[in-house]
Amino acid sequence: MTAQLLAVILGGLLALVGSLSAMLIQGRQQRALAQDERLWTRRAETYVAVLQYQGSVMLEDYRGAGPTSEWAIRNELTAKVAAFATDAVRELWQQSALASLNLNEYVEEDWPQWMAADGAERHELEDEMEKDETYRRFRQASVDAGRRLAEQVRAELSANRRGWSPLQR
Secondary structure (H helix, E strand, O other): OHHHHHHHHHHHHHHHHHHHHHHHHHHHHHHHHHHHHHHHHHHHHHHHHHHHOOOHHHOOOOOOOOOHHHHHHHHHHHHHHHHHOOHHHHHHHHHHHHHHHHHHHHHHHHOHHHHHOOHHHHHHHHHHHOOOHHHHHHHHHHHHHHHHHHHHHHHHHHHHHHHOOOOOO
């Protein structure tokens, strides 16, 4: 009877150890998944901000005029991009900011009256500007750069949701 009792106790202990081991492994996996989820969420939030702020002030080397609030946003967003964005998104974000800068500089130099106009006058000027080949080229370059950035963001967030690794750069 003692041998049977020892066998039952040993069997119970082995089952307990096996159960605890499985729980520990499962807990580690769940923590890793939760960490991946937090990182994916931070990347997604960063990408939304990148899409929201594509203006010329966001250009990393830009030293021109801009509202104080945009400088603060750029500094914070640049840090988030460095931490969470892929190199592809960072590069496309900078290309979009450069295209915006080129368009803005052209409008300021060749269409300064647009800056002072408002309402109907601004719409009339925009109709005239659309006849300007150089303006259309700069505007289209800015639109295309923003579109490429948005496509890259959508592709990464979609693919990453299915199998993202925080080590991807």
